[in-house]
Amino acid sequence: MAPQALSQAQRLADRSPSITGPEIVAELVPPPQFEHASFESYRPDLNFPSQLEAVERLNTFAGAWLPQRPGGFFSRTRKPKAELPGIYLDGGFGVGKTHLLAALWHAAPGPKYFGTFIEYTALVGALGYAATVKQLSGARLICIDEFELDDPGDTMLMTRLLGELVASGTRVAATSNTPPNSLGEGRFAAIDFLREIQAMSANFEIVRIDGLDYRRRDVEGHAIAVPRDELDQMVPALLERGSAVTRDDFGSLIRHLSTVHPSKYIKMIHGIDVIALTDVYLLTDQTDALRLVAFIDRVYDAEIPIIANGQPLNEVFDQEMLSGGYRKKYQRSQSRLVALTTGELPPHD
Template sequence: MPSALTAAYDARLARGDIRPDPAQGPALAALARLEADLEEAQPSGWGALFKKPESQRGVYLWGPVGRGKSMLMDLFFETAPVEKKRRTHFHVFMGEVHRLIDAWRKGDPAARKARFGQAKGDDPIAPVADVVAAEARLLCFDEFQVTDIADAMILGRLFEALLARGVTLVATSNRGPDALYKDGINRQLFLPFIALIKARMEVVSVAGSHDYRLDRLRAAGTWFSPNDPDNQRSFMELWRDMLGGEGEIGETLEILGRKVHLPHASGGMVRASFASLCSVALGPNDYVAVAEHFHTVFLEDLPRLTANRREEARRFVILIDALYEARVRLIVLAEAEPMALYPEGDGAFEFERTASRLQEMRSADWLSERD
């Protein structure tokens, strides 16, 4: 049977929506293989009423940002021959899983029966997997990453339970399986999950030399000033273009027991105002967490700083240092050019180093260096 996925991919090529990229070939082939496996596994006739769903060997696409992993997975999701399917960011899914686990643990028998269809037992993994599997036989995860110990400790058992219930998994990630939860607490307990990924998913590197997001940044520029309507419009258009149709699902970072909520986030990108990051009581650990979690930061409404905003300027310096050290891509909507942001006042001389870093971070070499 002709592949609906490859037909959709070829149609995009013909329209000029995407350009030919040999590095995407192995990923496209793996997804087309899974498409065929899912089609062949579809039950038919009276047997469909009694046949238990079977999990197919999934696909794990990994590589640097901007190589088309999400685009390929989205095309696959649109054409996959599965009625019950779901595409979501991985951290959104895990947030839902933790809420289900909490509901199971805190619920009385009646509440458990109403939500999960059962009430017995102390282990929440099986009933949670039942809920997830009932809603989707194909799960596609974007931005698969594991940084939270709570996620790390349950993933192996959860995914085993989902696979046993006939759920097929597809994921995109910036990290290969062996780099997941790298240097994490009790990582040895996480290693069986890595083995599970390798055994039950086809791992494909999408590491072509061409970064499509980088094309957009180079074309649009990364520093928008002054902060006038034209630059505000260009800044937001670039943000929406980089999102590629994804919604701003938000992200909550847990840092030393505190939670920092960033409402305008999607995958590895975040948009935040200067006030939300530098006019509140955040510190070095918070900025390092932002820099580690996001590969691209859109910073809006950066003002021209004065001596009476010395504390905000100090936080801004720490933020830029963290982003610089992590090689984060930075797009800024500001009142002025970097060297004119803090021209005089206490700390203005020291600020020159930050201005120099901002100049470097808007260069073509910096944008290319992120990978």
């Protein structure tokens, strides 16, 4: 039974999806785990007052959409004066920036969009610049999670796009990704961001969010690596239950990711319940590692558990990477890999 069942497992390496502009637009909503995110459901760490201050500041930012209440000139019910059209959440990973960004999105009237930096640049690639401006024009709010500073060309493309949209009345909210060497643990990410967007800088208010990664206990733990014979038994058992399972050699997946644009990773994992990876090993090429980080971000958003054998997945980034310019990205991915391999596998409906 086992060999036959194993043959039914799909391979991520066989998936080379295409993605259209309308499909990207349809995905510009918060990830499933933030479907009901609100300011009330955010749990600030009281040891870091900036977290509660960020909630209050975003509530004020969202207040600009509230209808003006009747009242005289000196009435306290008057709508507050117009504020800057952009707000930028600057902080380390795991402090709840995405939760707060999604909460703001839920509080805003439509039309509105929520996506990662990669998704917006992919939209420009799919539709062209002018068509993207037309598609997004009229939006009340555009949320950009993890504004990338890795690629100056893409950064300037996005700032030009945002400049046009802000000029037309759209409001923008973004989070940072603490770029090369994190330049002071994220604090100077905001400065780099403002430098990149040049004339746009006057449109953004910076909101600093200090704190520790809420997954820090997971970071101190380890991703589960199961013995190969155990993985060989788990895959057919999951298939027998009706779960959609992919099974890939880790090296094959890494090579395949280099052939698929990161904007398409979400379609690679569409309809998958569990991902199985065999013979996981230490990565020494930073380009491969960054692709894996982008892929794991999509897997984490989709809440797809991973079973793997070989090197524990949170240990696939070598020490040079973990001490280099993108260490914050790798640390975030490590915590996500621990969560994905230690969580209970979802039961089949």
